[in-house]
Amino acid sequence: MLELDAGFFAIAAPAVLFAGVSKGGFGSGAAFASSTILALVLEPGQALGVMLPLLMLIDLASLRPYWRRWSWPDARLLLLGGVPGVVLGVALYRVADADVMRLLIGGISVLFVVWQLGQRGGWIHPFRDRLPGWAGLLAGVVTGFTSFVSHAGGPPAAVYLLSQRLDKTRYQASTVLIFWVLNIVKFVPYAWLGMFTWQTAAANLALTPFALIGTWLGVRAHSIVPERVFFGLTYVLLLATGGKLIWDGLV
Numbered sequence: 273m274l275e276l277d278a279g280f281f282a283i284a285a286p287a288v289l290f291a292g293v294s295k296g297g298f299g300s301g302a303a304f305a306s307s308t309i310l311a312l313v314l315e316p317g318q319a320l321g322v323m324l325p326l327l328m329l330i331d332l333a334s335l336r337p338y339w340r341r342w343s344w345p346d347a348r349l350l351l352l353g354g355v356p357g358v359v360l361g362v363a364l365y366r367v368a369d370a371d372v373m374r375l376l377i378g379g380i381s382v383l384f385v386v387w388q389l390g391q392r393g394g395w396i397h398p399f400r401d402r403l404p405g406w407a408g409l410l411a412g413v414v415t416g417f418t419s420f421v422s423h424a425g426g427p428p429a430a431v432y433l434l435s436q437r438l439d440k441t442r443y444q445a446s447t448v449l450i451f452w453v454l455n456i457v458k459f460v461p462y463a464w465l466g467m468f469t470w471q472t473a474a475a476n477l478a479l480t481p482f483a484l485i486g487t488w489l490g491v492r493a494h495s496i497v498p499e500r501v502f503f504g505l506t507y508v509l510l511l512a513t514g515g516k517l518i519w520d521g522l523v
Contacts, residue, residue, distance in 0.1 A: 274318055274471040276478060283313050288326055288479045292486020293493065295330045295451070307423040308381045311517055316373035317365075321467035323423055324458060325476045326483045331452035333487040338445035346436050347446045349405055350429055353412020354419070354454050361420025362461045374521035377422040381514025384427050403435040419454050420461075426451075 274280070291306035310319035368376070403411075411432035419425030429450060433443055462468060 274314060274322075274469075274475060276471075276475060280313065280475075281478070284310060284322070284475065284479055285482050288323075288482040289486040289489075291323070291327065292330050292333075292483050292488075293490040295327070295448070296334050296487035296490025296493075305381070308377055308514055308517065311374060311377055315370055316377060317370070317465075317467050318472065320421075320423065321462060321469070321472045322475050322479075324455060324462055324467075325472075326479055327423060327451070328455045328459070329480065329483050330487045331448060331455055333484055334448045334491065335452060337491050338441070338448045340445075341441055342445035342449045343433075343436065343438055343442050346408065346433060346438070347449050349408030350412040350415055350432060350450050351453055353409040353414075354416035354425070354450070355457055357413040357416020357418075358420045358454065358457055358461065359416075360413070361417045362465070364417075364421060365465060371521040373421065374517045377424070378514040378517030378519075378521060380418060380422050380424045380427075382511060382518070384424070385511050385514070387427065402437065403432055407435075408432050415450070416454060416457075419451070420458055425454060 287306040287309040290309075294305070307319050307323045310322060314322065365373075411428050414428040415425040418428060426447065429447060433446055438446065
């Protein structure tokens with residue numbers, strides 16, 4: 273039961289604000305931390321259902337400052353793979369119970385941190401050459417799948433986009449376009465699976481100001497705040513919340 277009490281807003285408001293900052297200024301890679309945090313206090317399906325309309329609102333608010341500054345060939349490849357990935361996500365969600373979803377969301381969160389720390393520590397080396405088109409399609413499938421099951425499409429999309437040596441703004445604009453489209457695609461199956469209710473709609477309405485404020489802050493922080501500071505906080509949040517979800521799913 274989703275209760276819009278002080279305890280819910282103490283968790284949900286900062287989580288949604290964080291999603292806005294991430295998607296508005298830092299390439300969407302960490303926005304899924306919000307869904308991970310919400311899944312600590314809600315059923316995974318409810319957490320995803322609450323977040324999707326807010327993510328769509330953030331996408332819309334982010335479009336104007338990055339309009340047509342994206343790399344269309346790269347975004348197109350990821351979108352072509354992303355739609356089949358969403359279909360795979362629908363198939364899994366229909367057969368998985370809540371604990372499986374907790375394990376999946378928690379596992380993706382922890383793996384994201386391991387991957388990022390591995391790159392920074394030199395254990396995982398970035399691709400030296402630009403990945404070919406087929407790799408973009410494959411990354412798109414993974415992006416669509418992880419986006420559907422945990423709103424975590426940012427990391428696989430980043431692997432491909434970063435290999436294309438895009439500048440900071442083209443990279444950011446490309447992620448805005450990709451997830452604006454994919455989140456629209458996800459809306460229909462989310463509704464069909466019953467992930468939207470009057471309660472989630474009420475939560476969306478109450479959390480809208482936090483989403484818009486976060487986006488505004490993110491767009492302005494894009495050229496001011498060091499990425500190391502932002503993602504350092506993200507890693508701590510994802511390790512703590514992802515580990516807790518894995519524990520809950522197993523126990």
